[in-house]
Amino acid sequence: MSIFRSELPSLAGFIVFAAFIASGDILKPEVIGVGPSLALLAVIFLTVMWCAFSVVRHAECLATILGEPFGTLILTLAVVGIEVALIVAIMVSGEAAPTMARDTMFSVIMIVLNGLIGLCLLAGGLRHKNQTYNLQGANAFLAVLVPLAVFALVLPRMTHSAPGGELSPLQASFEVVMSVLLYGVFLAMQTVTHSDIFRQPDAGDDGGEHHGAVVRSIPFHVAGLFGALVPIILLSKKLALYVESGTSGIGAPLALSGFIVAALVLMPEGMSGLRAALENKLQRAVNICLGAAVSTIGLTVPAVLVVSWVTGHRIELGLDYPEIVLLALTLVVSLITFGTRTTNYLQGAVHLTLFAAYVMMIFDLS
Structure with missing residues (x-):
C-alpha cells in the first residue's frame, strides 16, 4: 500500500493524460474559452508538478545510494529531460513564437542564478551565518556556464550572418x-x-539524508523515476497548448510563458537545493543550482537546435539588449559571490534583487 501511495503521482499523470485523449476536441481552448482553459491549465500544471516532485524523490533516493556527485547529476539530467520535453512541445504546437525556447532558457538561468541561489544563500545565511562550500567545484560550474551562455544567448544577437x-x-x-x-x-x-x-x-554532504522517503533498490528507483517522467512528457504538449492560450487570452507578455515553464521545471529541484542550504549542506545546493544552469545551456540548447532542424521551425536564441545587460550583470555577480570559500545572507539579498529586476522586465519590455 505504501508503494501505491508513493507512486500515486505517476498514476495521476497517466489518468489525466487518458482523460484528455478520451475527450478529443471537446476540451480545446478555442472551444471552451479563456476561463475554463485557465482552469485546465491549473490542473495540468499541478499534475506535472506532482510528477516532477516524484522524479526528484526518486533521484534523491538514488543520491542516497550512489552518493555525490552522482546523485545530483541524476537529478540534474532528469530535470533537463523534463525541460527539453516541455520546450519542444511548445516549439511544435500551434503558432509557437520563435523566441519561446530562448525565453524559457533565459528564465531558467535567471531563476537558478538569481532566484534559487538567492534563496539558498539568504535562508542558509540567516540560519547558519557564514556557510562553506568547495570553491573549486563552484568555479568549475561557472567556467563552463559563462562561455556557453554567451555563445548561445548573446553572440547570435551580435552577428549579422x-x-x-x-x-x-x-x-x-x-x-x-x-x-x-x-x-x-x-x-x-x-x-x-x-x-x-x-x-x-567538511564532509557533511554525504548523501545520507532522504527526508522520510523509503530508500529501496536502484532498479526500483530508476523505474520509478522514468515512470514519473513519462506522464510529464505525455502531458507536455497539452501544457504548451493551454499555456499559450492562457497567456494570450489574458493579454500577458509572451515571455511569461517561458517563465511559467521554467518555474514548473525548477520548483522541485529548487526546493531540494533550498532544503540542503537550510541543513548547512551548501555544496549540494550549489551542485543542484549551478548544475541546472550548466545543463540547461549545455544540453537543452543543442536539443532545441536539433529539433528546429528536423521540424523546420524557426528559432531565435539571441537575447535583446536589455536582457543581455541583465545576463552579464548576473554572471558577474555570480563570479563575485563564488569567488570566496564562504557565503552570507547579503549575497543572497543581492541575487534576489536581480531576480526581482528580471521579473519586472518581463512586464516592462512586453
Missing part, C-alpha cells in the same frame, strides 16, 4: 558540437577525475 537573433547554419552546427563536447568534458571531470571538488569540504 542570420536575421535578428537567429543562428546561421554554421553557428548552429558549432553551437551543437561545442556545447555537447564541453559539457561532456565537464561531466568527465565531475564524475571521474575530479569528483572530490564537488563534495562538501
Whole structure:
C-alpha cells in the first residue's frame, strides 16, 4: 500500500493524460474559452508538478545510494529531460513564437542564478551565518556556464550572418558540437577525475539524508523515476497548448510563458537545493543550482537546435539588449559571490534583487 501511495503521482499523470485523449476536441481552448482553459491549465500544471516532485524523490533516493556527485547529476539530467520535453512541445504546437525556447532558457538561468541561489544563500545565511562550500567545484560550474551562455544567448544577437537573433547554419552546427563536447568534458571531470571538488569540504554532504522517503533498490528507483517522467512528457504538449492560450487570452507578455515553464521545471529541484542550504549542506545546493544552469545551456540548447532542424521551425536564441545587460550583470555577480570559500545572507539579498529586476522586465519590455 505504501508503494501505491508513493507512486500515486505517476498514476495521476497517466489518468489525466487518458482523460484528455478520451475527450478529443471537446476540451480545446478555442472551444471552451479563456476561463475554463485557465482552469485546465491549473490542473495540468499541478499534475506535472506532482510528477516532477516524484522524479526528484526518486533521484534523491538514488543520491542516497550512489552518493555525490552522482546523485545530483541524476537529478540534474532528469530535470533537463523534463525541460527539453516541455520546450519542444511548445516549439511544435500551434503558432509557437520563435523566441519561446530562448525565453524559457533565459528564465531558467535567471531563476537558478538569481532566484534559487538567492534563496539558498539568504535562508542558509540567516540560519547558519557564514556557510562553506568547495570553491573549486563552484568555479568549475561557472567556467563552463559563462562561455556557453554567451555563445548561445548573446553572440547570435551580435552577428549579422542570420536575421535578428537567429543562428546561421554554421553557428548552429558549432553551437551543437561545442556545447555537447564541453559539457561532456565537464561531466568527465565531475564524475571521474575530479569528483572530490564537488563534495562538501567538511564532509557533511554525504548523501545520507532522504527526508522520510523509503530508500529501496536502484532498479526500483530508476523505474520509478522514468515512470514519473513519462506522464510529464505525455502531458507536455497539452501544457504548451493551454499555456499559450492562457497567456494570450489574458493579454500577458509572451515571455511569461517561458517563465511559467521554467518555474514548473525548477520548483522541485529548487526546493531540494533550498532544503540542503537550510541543513548547512551548501555544496549540494550549489551542485543542484549551478548544475541546472550548466545543463540547461549545455544540453537543452543543442536539443532545441536539433529539433528546429528536423521540424523546420524557426528559432531565435539571441537575447535583446536589455536582457543581455541583465545576463552579464548576473554572471558577474555570480563570479563575485563564488569567488570566496564562504557565503552570507547579503549575497543572497543581492541575487534576489536581480531576480526581482528580471521579473519586472518581463512586464516592462512586453
